[in-house]
Amino acid sequence: MQTPTLRDVADAAGVHPATASRALNPATRGLVNAETARRVIKVAESLGYRPNPIARGLKTAKSGTVGLVIPDLTNPLFPPIVRGIEDVLEPAGYSGLIVNTDNDPHRERQQIESLRSRQVEGLIVATALLDHPLLGQLRREGVLMVMVNRRPESVDVPSITPDDATGIELAVRHLVELGHRRIAHLAGPLNTSTGLVRARAFRSAVRDLGLEDDPALVAHCDYWSEDAGAAALRALLDSGTEFTAVVAGNDLIALGCYDVFAERDIDCPRDVSVVGFNDMPFLDKLRPPLTTVSVPHQQIGGEAARLLLDAIADPTRPSRSVLLPLTLVVRGSTAPPR
Amino acid sequence: MQTPTLRDVADAAGVHPATASRALNPATRGLVNAETARRVIKVAESLGYRPNPIARGLKTAKSGTVGLVIPDLTNPLFPPIVRGIEDVLEPAGYSGLIVNTDNDPHRERQQIESLRSRQVEGLIVATALLDHPLLGQLRREGVLMVMVNRRPESVDVPSITPDDATGIELAVRHLVELGHRRIAHLAGPLNTSTGLVRARAFRSAVRDLGLEDDPALVAHCDYWSEDAGAAALRALLDSGTEFTAVVAGNDLIALGCYDVFAERDIDCPRDVSVVGFNDMPFLDKLRPPLTTVSVPHQQIGGEAARLLLDAIADPTRPSRSVLLPLTLVVRGSTAPPR
DNA sequence: CTGAAAGCGCTAACAA
DNA sequence: TTGTTAGCGCTTTCAG
Numbered sequence: 001m002q003t004p005t006l007r008d009v010a011d012a013a014g015v016h017p018a019t020a021s022r023a024l025n026p027a028t029r030g031l032v033n034a035e036t037a038r039r040v041i042k043v044a045e046s047l048g049y050r051p052n053p054i055a056r057g058l059k060t061a062k063s064g065t066v067g068l069v070i071p072d073l074t075n076p077l078f079p080p081i082v083r084g085i086e087d088v089l090e091p092a093g094y095s096g097l098i099v100n101t102d103n104d105p106h107r108e109r110q111q112i113e114s115l116r117s118r119q120v121e122g123l124i125v126a127t128a129l130l131d132h133p134l135l136g137q138l139r140r141e142g143v144l145m146v147m148v149n150r151r152p153e154s155v156d157v158p159s160i161t162p163d164d165a166t167g168i169e170l171a172v173r174h175l176v177e178l179g180h181r182r183i184a185h186l187a188g189p190l191n192t193s194t195g196l197v198r199a200r201a202f203r204s205a206v207r208d209l210g211l212e213d214d215p216a217l218v219a220h221c222d223y224w225s226e227d228a229g230a231a232a233l234r235a236l237l238d239s240g241t242e243f244t245a246v247v248a249g250n251d252l253i254a255l256g257c258y259d260v261f262a263e264r265d266i267d268c269p270r271d272v273s274v275v276g277f278n279d280m281p282f283l284d285k286l287r288p289p290l291t292t293v294s295v296p297h298q299q300i301g302g303e304a305a306r307l308l309l310d311a312i313a314d315p316t317r318p319s320r321s322v323l324l325p326l327t328l329v330v331r332g333s334t335a336p337p338r
Numbered sequence: 339m340q341t342p343t344l345r346d347v348a349d350a351a352g353v354h355p356a357t358a359s360r361a362l363n364p365a366t367r368g369l370v371n372a373e374t375a376r377r378v379i380k381v382a383e384s385l386g387y388r389p390n391p392i393a394r395g396l397k398t399a400k401s402g403t404v405g406l407v408i409p410d411l412t413n414p415l416f417p418p419i420v421r422g423i424e425d426v427l428e429p430a431g432y433s434g435l436i437v438n439t440d441n442d443p444h445r446e447r448q449q450i451e452s453l454r455s456r457q458v459e460g461l462i463v464a465t466a467l468l469d470h471p472l473l474g475q476l477r478r479e480g481v482l483m484v485m486v487n488r489r490p491e492s493v494d495v496p497s498i499t500p501d502d503a504t505g506i507e508l509a510v511r512h513l514v515e516l517g518h519r520r521i522a523h524l525a526g527p528l529n530t531s532t533g534l535v536r537a538r539a540f541r542s543a544v545r546d547l548g549l550e551d552d553p554a555l556v557a558h559c560d561y562w563s564e565d566a567g568a569a570a571l572r573a574l575l576d577s578g579t580e581f582t583a584v585v586a587g588n589d590l591i592a593l594g595c596y597d598v599f600a601e602r603d604i605d606c607p608r609d610v611s612v613v614g615f616n617d618m619p620f621l622d623k624l625r626p627p628l629t630t631v632s633v634p635h636q637q638i639g640g641e642a643a644r645l646l647l648d649a650i651a652d653p654t655r656p657s658r659s660v661l662l663p664l665t666l667v668v669r670g671s672t673a674p675p676r
Numbered sequence: 677c678t679g680a681a682a683g684c685g686c687t688a689a690c691a692a
Numbered sequence: 693t694t695g696t697t698a699g700c701g702c703t704t705t706c707a708g
Contacts, residue, residue: 005701016679021703028703033677050455054392054401055701058684063392064456073417073424074636076619083411086438090449095435095456100424111428117388118402118433255623280620281414285593287625298412343685354695359687366687371693393685396700679708684701691696 004047013043020044024051057119066308067115068096069125071103076280077297078126081148084301085124092309094121101127109134116143122308124148144315146308148300150193151321158311158319160303164194165201167293167326171247171275172205174291174328179336180245180273184217186232186257188224188249195224198249198277216241221253229256237264244272244337251276251283254290254333269335279329288332295326342385351381358382362389395457404646405453406436407446408464414618415635416464419486422639423462430647432459439465447472454481460646462486482653484646486638488531489659496649496657498641502532503539505631505664509585509613510543512629512666517674518583518611522555524570524595526562526587533562536587536615554579559591567594575602582610582675589614589621592628592671607673617667626670633664 010020015036022028023040032040043049057063068085070078082098089096097120099111108127112134115123122144135155138145147159175183185202188195199218207213219236221228229248233256236243248254254276261268268274268288276283276292283290303322310317348358353374360366361378370378381387395401406423408416420436427434435458437449446465450472453461460482473493476483485497513521523540526533537556545551557574559566567586571594574581586592592614599606606612606626614621614630621628641660648655 006703007701017701018680018703019678022678025703031677036677050451052457052701053455054395054457055684056703057392058396058686058701059703061684073421076414076417079411079414079417082436083438086411086436090437090452095437095452097433098420098424098436099428099433100421113388114428114433117391119390119392255620258623282593282618282620285596285624344687345685355685356687356696357694359685360694363687369693374693390685393700394687396685396702397687399700677708680706682703682705684703686700687698689696689698692694 004049006049006051009040009044009047009049012047013040015040024049061119063119063121064094065097065118065120066094066305066312067112067118067120067123068098069108069112069115069123069127070098070100071127072100073098077278080297081126081301081304084298084303085305086301087298088302088305088309094309096124103127105132105134112138121312122146124304124308126150142315144308144311146304146311148304153193156319158307158321160300160307160322160324162295162300162326163323164197164326165204167277167295167328168198168201168247169205169208170326170328171277171293172202172209174330175245175247175273175275175334176209176211178245178273178334181211181337182214182217182243183211183245183247184219184236184241184243185247186229186236186249186253187218187220188253189222190220192224195249202247214241217243221249221256224250224252226252226256226259229253230259231256233257233260245334246272246274248274248276251278251280251290251292254292255286258286269333270338273334273337275328275334284331286333291331291334292329293326294329296324300324342387344387344389347378347382347385347387350385351378353378362387399457401457401459402432403435403456403458404432404643404650405450405456405458405461406434406464407450407453407461408436408438409441410438411436415616418635419464419639419642422636422641423643424639425636426640426643426647432647434462441465443470443472450476459650460484462642462646464488480653482646482649484642484649486642489535491531494657496645496659498638498645498660498662500633500638500664501661502535502664503542505615505633505666506536506539506585507543507546508664508666509615509631510540510547512668513583513585513611513613513672514547514549516583516611516672519549519675520552520555520581521549521583521585522557522574522579522581523585524567524574524587524591525556525558526591527560528558530562533587540585552579555581559587559594562588562590564590564594564597567591568597569594571595571598583672584610584612586612586614589616589618589628589630592630593624596624607671608676611672611675613666613672622669624671629669629672630667631664632667634662638662 010017020040022032023037101108126148151159187199219232221232276290279292279294348355360370361375439446462484464486489497525537557570559570614628617630617632
C-alpha cells in the first residue's frame with residue numbers, strides 16, 4: 001500500500017477530510033470536538049499517516065525550506081555555520097537547501113534563482129562579495145534575507161557578524177602586552193567586507209595602543225588562502241620592513257606564514273609571532289600551535305537562522321542585526337620578541 | 339505583482355495553460371507547434387516566469403529532492419562528500435536535504451521520517467552504524483537508498499566505498515619497505531564497518547607481507563577521535579609491547595598519537611612512525627606532516643549521487659556497488675626505524 | 677462543531 | 693496541434 005493520505009485517514013475515521021485536517025493540525029484542533037479529534041489522531045497513527053508538506057505548501061504558499069547560500073562547503077569556515085543553522089531550523093519544522101557559489105557571481109545568481117523557484121521562504125547568505133547589485137534587487141522583490149559574516153553597506157538587511165574589530169584589537173593588544181612594537185598585518189582581500197573591516201580595525205587598534213601606524217606594515221592578500229598569505233609575507237620580508245609579529249587576516253593566511261617560516265628558516269615564535277583569525281579545527285595540532293581569534297561559527301549560524309525565522313513569522317518587523325563577541329585563544333605561536 | 343504562474347503566461351500568450359506547460363517543458367515541447375512554442379517561451383521570459391517545482395511535484399509525485407543522512411557536518415570528512423553530491427545533483431535539477439544524526443539511532447529515525455514526509459525521492463546515507471534494523475525496513479518499504487563509506491552486510495543496497503583494505507595494505511607495505519617489522523594498529527570502533535574492515539585488512543596485510551601477526555599489536559579505540567586515539571596509544575605503550583610504527587584507523591586517531599608523543603617526549607618519526615587515514619585538510623601543516631591514505635571524498639559523493647539518480651531513473655535496475663581506489667600520501671611522519 | 681466546495685500551480689489523459 | 697477536464701494532497705472559506 002502507498003503512504004496513506006489525509007483522505008484515507010478521514011475515511012477510516014468516518015469524518016470529512018476537512019475535519020481530519022483540523023483535528024491533525026495542532027493550531028486548528030480547538031475547532032473540533034475533542035472526542036472526534038482523539039479518534040482521528042488515533043486512526044492517523046495506526047495508519048502511519050504523515051502529512052505531505054508539499055501539498056500543504058502548495059495551499060499555504062509556505063515551503064518549509066530556506067536557502068543557504070555559501071561560497072564553498074569545503075571551506076572549514078562553513079560547516080559549523082551550516083550546522084548551527086540546521087540545528088535551529090529543524091525543530092522549527094524547516095529545512096535548509098544549500099548551494100555553493102564558489103564566489104562566482106554568475107553561479108550565485110543562478111543558484112539563487114533556483115532556490116527561489118523552489119519556493120524557499122527566505123535566504124541565509126554567507127557569500128562575501130561586497131556591493132552586490134543582486135542584493136538590492138532581491139531586497140526590493142521582497143525576498144527575506146539574513147546576511148552572515150558581513151554587514152551590507154548600502155542595503156538594510158539583518159545581519160549577524162562576528163565583532164571583527166574587537167577581535168583584531170584583542171590580537172594586537174595581546175602582542176603589545178608581550179612587548180611587540182612593530183606589528184605587521186597581512187590583510188585579506190579588500191573587496192570583501194571582512195578583509196576591509198579587519199584591515200581598518202588593525203590600523204585603529206595600532207594607533208589606539210600607541211604604536212606607530214606605518215603603512216609599510218600592512219600587506220594585502222589577493223585571496224583568503226595559504227598561497228596568498230605566503231606571497232604577502234614574502235613580499236613584506238623582501239621589502240626590508242622590520243617587524244616582530246604578524247596579525248594575519250585569517251587562519252589560512254597564517255598557515256601561509258608557516259610555509260614561509262619553514263622555507264626561510266625563521267623560528268616562530270622566537271623570531272616572529274603570528275596570530276590567526278577564526279580558530280579553524282586542528283590549529284592546536286600545528287607546530288607551533290596557532291594563537292588565533294576564535295569565532296563562534298555555530299552560534300553565528302544559529303543566530304542567523306533565528307533571525308530569518310523571526311522575519312518569516314513577521315516580515316514587517318524592523319531588521320535587527322547582531323554583533324557577536326569574540327575571544328582570543330592564546331597558543332604557542334606568540335611570544336615576547338627577542 | 340506576485341511571481342507569475344503558468345496561467346499568467348498562457349493568458350499573455352493567448353494559449354491554454356496546458357499548451358503553455360507543454361511548450362515550456364523541453365520534454366514535451368515536440369508536441370507543440372514550433373511557432374507557438376517560441377511565442378510562449380518568449381512571453382514566459384519577459385514575464386520572468388519560473389515554474390513552481392512544488393506544484394509540479396504534487397502532480398508528478400516527484401519532489402526533486404534527495405535526503406543526505408550524515409552523522410555530523412562538522413566532521414571534516416563530510417563536507418567534501420556533500421559537495422561532491424551537490425555538484426552532481428544540481429545539474430540534474432535535484433537538491434539535497436541534509437540532516438545530522440550525531441550517530442544517535444533515535445535521532446536518525448526521526449530525521450529520516452522527516453525526510454520521507456518531505457517526499458525525498460531517495461536517500462544517501464553516510465552514517466556508519468552497522469546492522470541497522472531501520473535499513474532493512476526502509477529497503478522493504480521501497481525507499482531508494484545509496485550507502486556511502488559502508489557496505490551493508492545483510493541488505494542488498496548499492497554502496498560506494500573507499501577500498502579500505504587496499505588502503506591499509508598500502509600503508510603497511512610502505513612501512514615494511516622502510517624497514518619496520520613491529521607495526522601496531524590503532525583500530526577504530528569495531529561496531530562501525532569501517533573500523534572492522536580496516537582492522538581485518540591490517541591483520542591480513544601484516545600476514546601477507548610476512549610479518550608476525552601479534553594480537554598485542556592491535557589496540558581498539560572507542561571512538562574515531564583524538565582522545566580515543568591518544569588513550570589507545572597510551573595503553574599500548576604502557577603494555578610494554580614493542581613497536582616502531584603505528585597505522586592509525588583514521589587521521590583523528592593519528593592526531594591523538596601526536597598528543598601522546600608530545601606528552602611523553604617521543605620523537606616522530608625517529609622513534610615511531612605514524613600513518614593516518616582519510617587525508618583531512620591541513621595535515622601537511624602538522625609537525626611532522628602526516629603520512630596518510632588519501633580518500634577521494636568529493637568523488638565518493640559524486641558517485642553516490644550518480645548511483646542514486648540512476649536508481650531514481652530506473653528503480654528496477656540491479657543495485658551496483660562501487661569500490662574506489664585509494665592512494666598513499668607520504669609526508670614526514672614516516673621514516674626508517676632506528 | 678462539521679461538511680461542502682473550491683483552489684493552490686501544474687501536468688496528463690482524453691477529446692476535438 | 694491544441695483545448696478540456698480532472699486531480700495530485702491539503703487547507704480554508706463558507707454554510708449548515
